[in-house]
Amino acid sequence: MKNKLINNPNIKYDGINHPEIKGIQIINGKNNFPISWLNQQGYCEYSLYLQYFKGIKTAPTQAMVTGTKEHQKLEYKFKEDAVPTTFDEILQTSKEEAAISREMFVLTPKWGIRGFIDEIWMTPDEFVIIDDKPGKIPYPSTINQVLAYCLAFKSMLNSDSQDTQTTLTSPKGDNRKIKAALRERGTDNIFWIEEFDENNEEKIKFLINRMHGLFEGYKPFIPTKNRNKCNKCRFQSYCEHF
Helix, strand or coil: CEEEEECCCCECCCEEECCCCCCCEEECCEEEEECCHHHHHHHCHHHHHHHHHCCCCCCCCHHHHHHHHHHHHHHHHHHCCCEEECHHHHHHHCCCCCEEEEEEEEEECCCCEEEEEEEEEECCCEEEEEEEECCCCCCHHHHHHHHHHHHHHHHHHCCCCCCCCECCCCCCCCCCEEEEEEEECCCCCEEEEEECCHHHHHHHHHHHHHHHHHHHCCCCCCCCCCHHHHHHCCCHHHCCCC
């Protein structure tokens, strides 16, 4: 597979920052949050409240620093021989010749999510959306994150009617399968992979709707009941539940 750098995802939107919640943008009149928050939500939902509602800042953990460095290293290596292309072009050429891209930006105003896919394989038969993680355990939180990338990608692929600012010219209804995968960072070890089928799609839509309920104030932020998580949490000194 050839490395292809998508330099024009064909997404145009007008977004404004949320007046109270850091990190949320308002796009097409709807809150839009980073997909990476789903990983944090699965660890402890209340930490989202402390960080983004209360604005509490803490130093990054060693794991976060290491993860950022490893991520950048992979990105630099990929770019060494990557050929620039556009989203429309790679959709068409990948029907005949498989390609790999990294750091592809996805956004769907309809579902109110956005983010960067670590790596995506586009083949004549399928799309494989990969999220790199430390270790090799498919935690529910990391699975949720990569499923949300799949949902955003599928929305872009099919140009959802409510995504009025998404200007894809590709034919609506590309029938290639979409698969979600988790890979051990820095290796070729894909330790979890599933088709983004109807069940997985409904599952992640339910969770995303819950997230919007948190941000809109009609659902409560629930703290984890796992004491081991609390003991490792960088927000523990600020948390009333610790």
